[in-house]
Amino acid sequence: MAHEFESPPALEMLLTRLGEMKMVLGPAAAGRLELVRSELTRALALRADGDPTGASAAIGRAMAELAALADGLDPAEGALMRAAVEVFGTALARGAAHEMEQTADVMRERSGARKVEKKS
Numbered sequence: 001m002a003h004e005f006e007s008p009p010a011l012e013m014l015l016t017r018l019g020e021m022k023m024v025l026g027p028a029a030a031g032r033l034e035l036v037r038s039e040l041t042r043a044l045a046l047r048a049d050g051d052p053t054g055a056s057a058a059i060g061r062a063m064a065e066l067a068a069l070a071d072g073l074d075p076a077e078g079a080l081m082r083a084a085v086e087v088f089g090t091a092l093a094r095g096a097a098h099e100m101e102q103t104a105d106v107m108r109e110r111s112g113a114r115k116v117e118k119k120s
Contacts, residue, residue, distance in 0.1 A: 011059070015040050021069075029069055036065045056092045056100065063088060 018033050025033070043058035063085045071078025084103050091099035 011040055011044055015044075025069060025073070029072075032065050032069050036062045039065065053092075060085065060089050060092060 015037060018037050022030060022033050039058045039062035043055040043062065046052075046058060047055035063081070067078055067081035067085050070081045084106050088100055088103040091097075091103060
């Protein structure tokens with residue numbers, strides 16, 4: 001299923017670490033980080049309600065906001081993030097779960113986050 005590309009613990013971890021990002025990026029980033037928080041919270045709720053497509057779209061919007069933030073810090077990093085958001089959106093539109101997973105892996109690698117594997 002397309003919604004299995006991103007585990008809820010990874011989203012929850014990102015949500016808890018947004019405060020750290022605010023400290024690094026400064027108060028000017030607060031509005032954009034709040035949009036990221038809102039979209040990730042929405043993604044978790046949509047996923048819990050059984051709407052993986054809506055959850056994936058919300059994650060894509062959060063990724064776009066993060067790309068905009070990265071662009072302000074480092075244009076090269078911002079370009080990479082925007083490309084990843086575009087690939088993610090295209091994969092989402094096609095329902096290509098494997099491609100969404102690969103894009104999420106790139107985003108995690110660039111951010112220093114790690115994937116939390118599901119326990120069976």
